[in-house]
Amino acid sequence: MRVVALKEGADFDGWRQAARTLLLDEVPPEKVTWLVTGEASLLPDHDAPTAQASARPAPRIPAEFLGLMQSLICHSDPQRYGLAYRLLWRLTHGERQLLQLITDADVMRARNAEKNVRRDSHKMKAFVRFREVKAADGEPVGAFANNSVFIAWFEPSHYIVERVAPFFVRRFTGMRWSILTPYRSAHWDGETLSFSAGATKADAPSEDVLEDYWRTYYASIFNPARLKVQAMQSEMPVKYWKNLPEAQLIPSLIREARPRTLAMVEAEATTPKKRFAAPELRSAVVQPQGSLAELRAQARDCRGCALWQPATQTVFGEGPEHAQLMLVGEQPGDQEDLAGRPFIGPAGRLLDKALLEAGLDRKTLYVTNAVKHFKFTARNIFRQHQGANAEEQRACRPWLQAEIQRVRPKLILCLGATAASNLIAADFPLLAQRGQWHRWPDGTQLMATVHPSYLLRLKEPAARARETAAFVQDLRRVAEILTAA
Numbered sequence: 001m002r003v004v005a006l007k008e009g010a011d012f013d014g015w016r017q018a019a020r021t022l023l024l025d026e027v028p029p030e031k032v033t034w035l036v037t038g039e040a041s042l043l044p045d046h047d048a049p050t051a052q053a054s055a056r057p058a059p060r061i062p063a064e065f066l067g068l069m070q071s072l073i074c075h076s077d078p079q080r081y082g083l084a085y086r087l088l089w090r091l092t093h094g095e096r097q098l099l100q101l102i103t104d105a106d107v108m109r110a111r112n113a114e115k116n117v118r119r120d121s122h123k124m125k126a127f128v129r130f131r132e133v134k135a136a137d138g139e140p141v142g143a144f145a146n147n148s149v150f151i152a153w154f155e156p157s158h159y160i161v162e163r164v165a166p167f168f169v170r171r172f173t174g175m176r177w178s179i180l181t182p183y184r185s186a187h188w189d190g191e192t193l194s195f196s197a198g199a200t201k202a203d204a205p206s207e208d209v210l211e212d213y214w215r216t217y218y219a220s221i222f223n224p225a226r227l228k229v230q231a232m233q234s235e236m237p238v239k240y241w242k243n244l245p246e247a248q249l250i251p252s253l254i255r256e257a258r259p260r261t262l263a264m265v266e267a268e269a270t271t272p273k274k275r276f277a278a279p280e281l282r283s284a285v286v287q288p289q290g291s292l293a294e295l296r297a298q299a300r301d302c303r304g305c306a307l308w309q310p311a312t313q314t315v316f317g318e319g320p321e322h323a324q325l326m327l328v329g330e331q332p333g334d335q336e337d338l339a340g341r342p343f344i345g346p347a348g349r350l351l352d353k354a355l356l357e358a359g360l361d362r363k364t365l366y367v368t369n370a371v372k373h374f375k376f377t378a379r380n381i382f383r384q385h386q387g388a389n390a391e392e393q394r395a396c397r398p399w400l401q402a403e404i405q406r407v408r409p410k411l412i413l414c415l416g417a418t419a420a421s422n423l424i425a426a427d428f429p430l431l432a433q434r435g436q437w438h439r440w441p442d443g444t445q446l447m448a449t450v451h452p453s454y455l456l457r458l459k460e461p462a463a464r465a466r467e468t469a470a471f472v473q474d475l476r477r478v479a480e481i482l483t484a485a
């Protein structure tokens with residue numbers, strides 16, 4: 001049995017060095033024990049590879065894998081180093097496509113860890129609150145115009161301080177600050193970012209004059225009529241409240257929300273501000289004509305419904321002109337709208353992996369959507385997807401029909417209820433009839449399955465694994481028919 005001792009926190013470099021040595025010595029994962037923190041002082045440094053092993057070339061590792069490992073090793077799971085090495089071992093021992101197996105237990109665990117670390121990093125960026133303290137000598141410090149130092153206390157769920165600290169350097173370059181956490185502290189002196197041991201909450205100041213600004217700001221943006229306690233708690237989980245000055249207001253704001261809303265309803269209507277006239281809506285019946293390339297060009301200027309206005313561009317289908325299989329989704333999302341290509345965002349990436357696992361090559365498929373413009377509502381800086389209504393779907397249908405007529409696929413796979421209700425039946429019961437084949441009079445066969453974004457929305461890992469496996473199974477059935485055709 002080989003024993004590897006690593007530093008507390010996210011010791012990616014230590015893991016990488018040890019993993020390389022173990023790999024060159026051909027030590028399988030079950031023969032390695034990974035230890036962290038104080039145990040390190042009792043154990044020898046990582047062994048050097050034997051001379052014979054050193055002579056062997058180190059295996060080539062995909063960049064995607066290293067990125068995934070950098071996140072995984074920030075996770076607080078005590079088994080993370082063992083999991084990372086097991087994945088590395090499998091990847092270099094005949095499973096080159098391992099990361100594409102989205103239903104594999106190890107891959108799923110690593111991907112979930114990556115997601116949790118990303119979420120924790122996001123929360124740290126959102127919920128760190130600096131408090132101002134004055135330097136003891138009262139003199140300006142270094143390049144700074146005043147003698148203030150800003151200190152924040154934060155309790156991350158994972159080992160993310162080193163990963164997130166550069167964000168605060170970029171954001172608060174002109175401040176001198178420290179972020180204290182239980183396992184590590186980050187410090188910026190205006191020139192250098194450094195790290196020291198963890199701290200306790202008592203080491204950070206508990207109150208400063210900025211608190212009132214936070215509270216005033218928060219109270220002024222709080223809209224009692226739009227209170228959704230569950231959504232609020234998912235955006236700002238209760239565990240962070242104790243370190244947020246504005247969180248003290250939340251219970252009373254929630255308590256007062258209903259009476260305030262009733263008072264707003266009772267109050268007399270005010271005269272709305274005068275607005276500028278909205279630009280004239282140029283809508284026209286869609287009449288596609290010509291080849292697929294000509295259709296794509298015409299669709300760029302489509303004004304068949306109002307969705308073209310806020311969207312960036314038309315997102316037309318893409319793929320070989322005579323593809324045997326056509327995939328039809330609902331509508332482009334945020335990233336597709338910006339790039340002008342279908343299925344390239346998170347749902348598209350999931351779809352690509354599932355296709356690969358089912359033995360289908362996306363390059364041979366025609367991929368499109370029932371509606372060609374992104375419909376959304378703006379929430380702060382985010383654009384949140386909104387389903388196209390029946391009228392918008394109807395207005396856009398000629399484009400989809402024209403694509404089908406030009407490509408003439410043998411099979412059409414509807415991804416989600418919107419595509420199925422446009423192509424199979426208006427009231428198509430997706431869950432009841434998913435995976436069943438339907439046939440048009442011209443012989444085209446159609447099947448419906450879930451949209452990949454549905455899988456992304458499943459929070460519970462077991463449910464997501466089960467549904468993803470079922471999705472891949474649906475794709476395999478399509479692949480089988482395609483091969484037999």
Ligand code: SF4
Binds near residue numbers: 307308372
């Ligand atoms: S959604 Fe469809 S019908 Fe509406 S403007 Fe866009 S392309 Fe035209």
